[in-house]
Amino acid sequence: MPAPAAPDAHPQAPEVRGRAVLEIGRAVASTLDPDELLGIVMARLAALLDAERSTLFLVDRQTGELRSRVALGEGMTEIRLPPGRGLAGHVAQTGSVVNVPDAYADPRFNPEVDRFTGFRTASVLTAPLTGRDGSVIGVAQVLNRRGGGAFGPDDEGVLASVGGLVGMALENASLFAAAQARNAELERTQQRLRRKIAEMDLLCEIEREISRADALDPMLAAILDRAMATVGARAGAVLLLDEGSGELRVRRSPGAPLELRALGPVHPAGVLAQALESGGPASGAAGSLLALAGVAAPRVLCVALPGAAPGAAPVGALELADEPGEPFTPDEGTLATLVAAQLARAVSLARSRAEAERAGRLAALGQMLGGIVHDLRSPMTVIGGYAELMVREADTMAREQYARRIQSQFEHVNALTREVLAFVRGERRLLVRRVPLGAFWEELRPALARELEPRRAELTIEHVSPDAARLDEAKIRRLVTNLARNAAQALQPGGRFTVRCEADGDALLLTLSDTGPGIPATVAARLFEAFRTAGKPGGTGLGLAIAKEAAEAHGGTIEHVPGPGTTFVVRLPAAVAT
Numbered sequence: 001m002p003a004p005a006a007p008d009a010h011p012q013a014p015e016v017r018g019r020a021v022l023e024i025g026r027a028v029a030s031t032l033d034p035d036e037l038l039g040i041v042m043a044r045l046a047a048l049l050d051a052e053r054s055t056l057f058l059v060d061r062q063t064g065e066l067r068s069r070v071a072l073g074e075g076m077t078e079i080r081l082p083p084g085r086g087l088a089g090h091v092a093q094t095g096s097v098v099n100v101p102d103a104y105a106d107p108r109f110n111p112e113v114d115r116f117t118g119f120r121t122a123s124v125l126t127a128p129l130t131g132r133d134g135s136v137i138g139v140a141q142v143l144n145r146r147g148g149g150a151f152g153p154d155d156e157g158v159l160a161s162v163g164g165l166v167g168m169a170l171e172n173a174s175l176f177a178a179a180q181a182r183n184a185e186l187e188r189t190q191q192r193l194r195r196k197i198a199e200m201d202l203l204c205e206i207e208r209e210i211s212r213a214d215a216l217d218p219m220l221a222a223i224l225d226r227a228m229a230t231v232g233a234r235a236g237a238v239l240l241l242d243e244g245s246g247e248l249r250v251r252r253s254p255g256a257p258l259e260l261r262a263l264g265p266v267h268p269a270g271v272l273a274q275a276l277e278s279g280g281p282a283s284g285a286a287g288s289l290l291a292l293a294g295v296a297a298p299r300v301l302c303v304a305l306p307g308a309a310p311g312a313a314p315v316g317a318l319e320l321a322d323e324p325g326e327p328f329t330p331d332e333g334t335l336a337t338l339v340a341a342q343l344a345r346a347v348s349l350a351r352s353r354a355e356a357e358r359a360g361r362l363a364a365l366g367q368m369l370g371g372i373v374h375d376l377r378s379p380m381t382v383i384g385g386y387a388e389l390m391v392r393e394a395d396t397m398a399r400e401q402y403a404r405r406i407q408s409q410f411e412h413v414n415a416l417t418r419e420v421l422a423f424v425r426g427e428r429r430l431l432v433r434r435v436p437l438g439a440f441w442e443e444l445r446p447a448l449a450r451e452l453e454p455r456r457a458e459l460t461i462e463h464v465s466p467d468a469a470r471l472d473e474a475k476i477r478r479l480v481t482n483l484a485r486n487a488a489q490a491l492q493p494g495g496r497f498t499v500r501c502e503a504d505g506d507a508l509l510l511t512l513s514d515t516g517p518g519i520p521a522t523v524a525a526r527l528f529e530a531f532r533t534a535g536k537p538g539g540t541g542l543g544l545a546i547a548k549e550a551a552e553a554h555g556g557t558i559e560h561v562p563g564p565g566t567t568f569v570v571r572l573p574a575a576v577a578t
Contacts, residue, residue: 037173041166042140048162049155051142053119056129057081057088058138058170066092066139079113086110088139091126095136097160100124101150119143125151127159129167137167201230216350220251223346224318227339231301231332233320239272240305240316240347248316268317275302276314281333301328303336305344315344379409381450408443418474430472430553434577437469437501444477448497451484457495457514464502468577471508475550476572479558482543483512483568490516490566507556508575513567519560527560 038056046054057066057079064083084093090108091098103109103121114121122144129138140163145151151159205226220238228236240251248268268276271284281303300321304314318340320328328336386402386409393399441461449459480499487497491514500511519527528548547568551558556572 037166037169041162041169045140045159045162046142049125049142049151049158050146051125051151052144052146053142055079055141055143056138057092057141058129059092059136079116081110081113086113087124087126088141091128091139092136095128095130095134097128097156098124098126099151099156100126122148123150125155125159127156127163129163129170131167131171137170140166216347216354217251219346219350220343223339223343227318227336228320231320231322231328231335233301233322235321237319238305238316238343239319241314243351251316271300271302272317272319275304275317279304279306279314281328281337283328283333299328301333301336303333303340305340305347307344308348315347318343376413379412379447382406382446383409412474412477431474432470432472434468434470435473435476437463437467440473440477441499441501444480447477447481448484448499451481451488452491452497455488455491455495456493457488457491457497460496460498462498462500464500466503466508466576469508469572469575470577471554471572471575472550475553479547479550479570480510480512482547486543487512487514487516487566490514492516503576504571506574506576508572510570510572511567512570513565515565518564518566524560524562528558 042054042056046052055068057068059065060067066079066081066083066085066088068079081089083089087098087100087103087106087108087110089110098108100106100109101123103124104111109121109124113119124141124143126139126141128136129140131137140159142151142155142159145155205222224236224238227233238251239248241247242249271282274282274284281301283299283301300319302320303318305316305318307313307315318336320336322328383406386406390399390402390406393402441463445459445461448461452459484497484499491497495515497514498512502509502511528544547570548558551570551572554572554575556570556575558568558570561567561569
């Protein structure tokens, strides 16, 4: 065994070593970067202990392995040792300083490191690096004292002191690096959260646009504008399949330098065809609609608008484009896919609404025509009856009277037709004249009786006053007839319909009531709207609307009075003739 080195054999005096240790302390305090810290410390440590090489091993907390971070001499080499292997592994497990004059004579030495690095180890001084809690976080080694011989006791003390200092510095650096990593992860989490909030805001805004939009194009415009702003796209377009021709056409294209609709039908190619075929997002510029339109947009993201049913063909496509740069991210592709799904739903809802409106208009037209035919039935019946009487009547005077009554019914038919057309057009023209009310009610009585006849209902006309009124006879006839028809549809056999006519100052007051079940409360609030029938079979929904229009055209009102049965009060101001 080689003789130990004399205590004074080391060329550096204690005060020189003290200054070197202080320099290492200042170096330790100057940086929190682990690699920079280890490079500085280990270079000065090798010089301090007059060693050929220094090596630092750090303990891997998860595996227990030792791995080198810094090696001086012949370059930087990473070495991994299993737990407890070699002199470094022994020190890591025991926490003690080991000073070996001849490494190959010590059974704990691992010669594989020399074979791996090509370095020949002679003397070895190994000390633990400890943290604040005393646990070993690494191992420091200095190899081969220059000039030969072993490292002395002073060297052991210096390495142990520096090891504790470096250990705490490494621990600080690790804590700082962990804090930086946590801050970076927190920033990434905040970015993801902001992105998710922006996505939720976009989807909520799309829902609001879908719920409040009356037409398809404004809805597409609002949704596309918000999608472009969220993704950060400079241009965008929405293409829809035409239901009639099956052709793909542009419906919205903000940011394009020309009117894209002038392109006519679009034949899918490139990225557009890829998106329509795959049903997912596709990126690129070749074949994009925006490129065809002259938009300089190398970055294009295209997503198909899915069909309503699973597996159904797409109903269109969404394109977003931006300046040259990084490709659209997967998150942006996911967002575009969500927007495309909402766009497809918006298109489906808009088309369903349009179809429902068309069906509603056709149904309303059919109801209105049914009401007109019903209204014409009464005068046509009267005309047919008088025509038969004329055939059998030989008396000339009687025939002339029948002819005048037939002519009167034709005038009634013409007035009825004008009244319905005027109502449809929203016109309120009046033909006011002085009408003798006694004759008016007597002439109207047979028509009202025929309305009530199918229900075998009783008709009562109470003409109290006045003798005459200034009004549009055709409109008031239409008002009373419609209310009588409504009553007839509600009355049970043996019921009663009553009309009372009286003066109230200079106003004419008409009270029309029946003994039916009354009007449901769910309908009363919207009673006078057109095409609202309250579920009556065969109803057109125009009767009360036309009655209201006739009353208001005279400057009057019509009100429903709650109570047993159904009662309407019509007030016509300044109608009493003097």
